[in-house]
Amino acid sequence: MPQPTALILDDDGTFARAAGQLAFSAGFRVQLAETLAEARTFLARTRADLVLLDLQLPDGSGMDLLDDVDLAEHGQVVIVTGRPSLESAARAVATPVIEYLVKPLDPAQLRSVMERVAARWRPVAAAPVDLSAVSGLVGNAPQLRAVVDAVLRTGPTDASVLVSGEAGSGKALVASALHAASGRRGPLVTLDCSALAPADLVAALFGADAQASAGPSLRGAYARARGGTLFLDAVDQMPLDLQAQLAEALDTPGFGLGLDAANPPAPAPIRIVAAIERDPHDAMRDRLLRPDLYYAIAQAGIALPPLRERGEDVVVLAHHFIERLNAHYRKEKRLAPGGEAALLRHSWPGNVRELRSAVQRAYLLQDGTDLHVKPQLPSAAVWKESETSILFSVGTPLAEIERRALLKTLAHFDNDKTATARALGVSVRTVHNQLARLGIRRVGADGAAE
Template identity: 50%
Template sequence: MDLTPPPMRESQPTLLIVDDDREFANSAADYARARGFIPYQAHSLAQSRQYAHLPSLDLLLLDLTLPDGSGFDLLQELDLPEHGRVAIVTGQPSVESAARAVSLPVADYLIKPLKPEQFDSLLDTAAARARPARADCAGMVGECVAMRRVIRDIGRVARSTATVLIVGESGTGKELVARALHEQSGRRGPFVAVNCGAIAPDLLASHLFGHERGAFTGASNRHIGYFEQANHGTLFLDEITEMPAQLQTYLLRVLETNVITRVGGTEAIATDVRVVAATNRDPLRAVEDGTLREDLFYRLADFTLELPPLRARGHDILLLARLFLDRLNQHYNTRKRFAAGTERVLLQHTWPGNVRELRSAVQRAYLTCDGDEIAVQPGYRKLAPVHHDATTITFHVGMTYAEVEREMLLKTLEHFGNDRTRTAEALGVSVRTIHNQLARLRANGAGNGSAAR
């Protein structure tokens, strides 16, 4: 099939090509990709089953003669109304197969070689019928029950004025969900994101609410805070449980009154801001241990969205991996593909870093492979063994969690010369968490030396 790809479309409907003729499948995939589709390929009946039950397929291009069975077998298994369009493409036409196709809800019965205008017609129809919800969720991808529920709930709550609390492990896409809420809200103002754990506690109030000139040492000019910057828009407060308790009290008042006062100022400033908060902790447990004020929790949780970890999303892992690879191929103008066995490896890994880890693993495999086939190896390569030295931490069976935490914190601080920022980065926590842990050690008399001061 000699096709010259036309310009890209803005939408990204999906196409599954089931054909053991790899040359035809690659050509069709390249052409569809240039038309803005996300194409997937399967070269056997068994392989097609990994893709074909995705409810968002907009076009299924199916060969009847496969190495391990007939394409009709797949059609009988599918819930066909869930698929936007099904087209049979065969190089071995027969009256029997044509008659059987007519008895099923198959849109087209085409004979190879496929004419460009025939394929154009298929793609145009499928693109027109692509689900509009896909384009309305800030690029979110997911077909598992939990993610479809999240996308449905985003549509339900987006246009309301309710505050939303997003709960999910690190790397599950909480900011992406917040952006989707903003994009579907109809609010004309900007989307402003702030990580409450990445700003020093004594500066967070100034960042959020702004300050007047002379409010504190170094405040040489008036500063407009995030609340004013997000006026008529959405303010995303990530790691809300890292916010100091005193500031939580003020935030609660702001949410109740929609009025702020800059640090060092007296003017009451009315704001129109939709607040979306997020945490990677169990919010109820955070309330119990005093990290999150109970009244603020109930004010933030007008509506709660719980994001599933990647390990619980089943074949979404493959969907996302193919999407990341497809984006890399488009960006670098390549045609790399996953090596045999890669999908099994992807599904067996637990992905503690969730979608962020998967994206990194695919990109790392893409950049380090020499040919056109990439083999994703989840996790990072183990470093060469090191000799024990003063910076080595040794844990013994029977140590309590508090003892392990104390030893890890103090040893890491010592290694980085008491640099709390570098220590926080090494331990994968916020600087505020380091401050809080040291404060607890001092209060319990467990800290010693300059590290705990």
């Protein structure tokens, strides 16, 4: 059974060990630290349900730790000091400190505080966990285990979640897992913000007759997701004025996104899960994501690692996809001997989606039982510029590569922006934004800007 965790930060070894024994008897898993550096390292990788904090430490004040960690990801803070001061007490009042205790203190007093914290957090940790919600998140890499843990922690709450990760890394799967873990009776409604023109997106989200002052229409995805989860994929592709309207809707009284799993309020009418392929802070810097919407949809964040950073998960996933296909087609195929090395050599820029496609292609097209899974690499036969190819030298700036690819593709499709967007794998809005940024209205047949 999982235990709540207590971090005891104190350079007095005698006191720290005694406090650790009290915490252990109260049901905590205990971690001792003597310096701020040790505490920061521990909190960067582990949630602490209770932080027992001394103020006088070899490398600074214990209060500095509160400025360096995301307190929303951790539990309660208790100050224990032998040198109380008005300044430290006033600073503690402005933070989530639940107790300010002065040494020497009565052990019964400290134990009472620990038992009160343990009583609040232990029911959450000990509650039965339905692992079926994350059964689709396959792999053993530590980065993926962190994603699974985040889904299991945030799923049962009403917190809005922003999922970030490269294309094909599994953002929609995480959204589905969050909805399954939430226990909500309403539906999971998905809206791909990159697939629709701005005018159509307004109607798809709020309804055909939605007005900013009139509130959501009963025909939009926003209303259809009531009692369930609304998954906004590629939310940074949503027009800024529509982002403002959505942020306002999420901020209306009664929307009530509750975060306290120990004392949950009534479920919020709609649970928001959003996804973005880039770093959200970069999107805000580039004016593709409004800060007010970001803060509304990112009460919790889950970052998906690219497949190339997950080590041997590529082999685990390949076996998983083959087993699913075997179950579906009632066959007994397998990865060919030595096939693991070929999988590990490829960087899989298309992530899990590319791997799944490669496995399915091998399964359907290859004869025999042993499957040789190979990535579908682009042809290397063309090495000179033509009407349908571009030659770049090593060291060409990425911005120049993007510009030339956009202009060449527009020229090929006779300035058809929809076809261009489809060929480049981006949204039509992205094409319009890039052209506006470059100050280009159209391109000639030779790919030159006009």
